[in-house]
Amino acid sequence: VATRQDHAEVIRPDFAVAIRPGEHACCRFAHADDRRRLAFAFVRAGLDRGHRVVYLNDEDDASEFVADLAATDDRVHEALDRGQFEVRSASGAYVPDGTFSPAQVRDALRDERARALADGYPGLSMAGDMAWALGLAPGLDSLVAYEHGVAAIMEDDPTLAFVCIYDHGRFGAGMLAELVDSHGVDVSPELAPVGRVGYLAASRVLPGPTLRLCGELDFGCTEALGGVLDAHYHGTLRLDLADLAYVDVAGLRALRGKKGQPVTITAASRPVRSLMALLGWDTDPGIEIAEAAA
């Protein structure tokens, strides 16, 4: 009996992100760790797509962020060296001369994408931390106008993936309620436990919302996911499972919660479709599978 030591690899933290190219996403986080996890995952997903990746933020120490990110991904330093990846000051980008001009920032985003394309990248993945806007007075109106302006230039164009990161505690639910609606996708704070364990991420696709899961939904993730569903989702759950690369029996069953809640599957990847068939979900009266997911 031979033992293959050569397959013993260093296990690195790896996180999924449930945001697709062409989407303008809102990430509302309650813990700094969750913001960092999303930023790591978003940067790495952008590099996977070959995009230019820009992270705008004042909250993390840039060199510390880069060092920690590089520890999870060998490509990071090379990407920085060749200008594919940049970490920049958020306030420098959003309020370059001390005042916030929604139209100016929106145009700057459009220019940034044009530059990425001109430099030969298939697109731009950009994440911006919005903590700078806490200093805006009165602020909210111009911020809402800005977010709508960004939504208007996105148009599902896969050359741009853009995430606005809001600190849920500091902005407050009331202020964010209005802002969330201008985004196509929302990574809301109650979803944060999904993905703290395992390679799985969740987001709400707006309007609707539909719960989207991305990554690998396995036995190890079921407790966290089940907890979120039981606490926050009641009645029929709409699910977009097109981005699940792997699913096992325990994972699929966790989607119906402890009580076997009714679900509507709006989209499903091939692994999800084949497991649903093996478990007889196609004829379960509590499960509706949209044509696109069958």
Added chain:
Amino acid sequence: MSCDSVHHELLVYDSDEEYAEALVPYFEAGLDEREALVAVPGRATEPVLRDALGATSERVEFYVGEDWYTRPEAALAGYDAAVRTFVREGAVGVRVAAELPPCSSQDEWDAWLRYEAIVNRAFADRPVTLVCTCDSRVVPGHVMNDMLSTHPHLLSDGLHDNPDYHDPAEVVRRLAPALDPLPELHDVAAAGDGRALRGALWRELADAGIAPDQADAMVLAASEVVVNATRHGGGVRTLRVGGGDGAFVCEVSDAGGGLDDPLAGYIPPSAPAGNGAGLWVARQLTRRLDLIPAPEGGLTVRLWA
């Protein structure tokens, strides 16, 4: 042992007339009851059945035996899906008459005889009636004896209880295949989370030259067995794999209390008696799955790609 809750009948015939005389009233009774009617006849009996049924044959769905009976696991899943679908579409039940294609070896017969035994549990308490037809001119005598032991009822001048019926688990145990000698297996580190385990298995499967679709199936099947070992078997003791030339074997051993049910994983998870969905999935996704209880306790599950 009785198994009253399943309508699984055997019709032994030695002429076309005898075959038709039994099946025509059988199917016609289903017409009144709004049952779905399914026939999986043998090559020779298909025209006989269509002819004898006359206009009723329009109401019967005919499946081709060679396509339907590829492997026992697929036939179980096929009947399960058919029953679920017909019932969902409004049928009060499903009435089937089917004939196994002739086998070319004893091993093959044994596999299908085990299947006939399993059917009694897999379709217990479900709205399905199955008549298996057996041409005594074709099926060897010793196979016919085992056929008798796997059907609780006989269809011959009316329906009768079968005194030769045996407990399905006993039949499956008695007809279990010999555990083949294995190619040399090596240990794979089973530490880490599910993703790490899947990664290790994918690399092994790629090294063994297994095609991606088949590798995906094996990874999910083995992962389900690992989840079972984690949940019920006190954790994975060893994970061993080996393969090459397009073949692959994976063995998961645990140190738990063992599993003394040869039918585990054969009962559809959507059935009233359904449990062990992980093992059902693992059986569906692999060419063969052996449950090997260790004499000193613990269970080894051997999966074949």
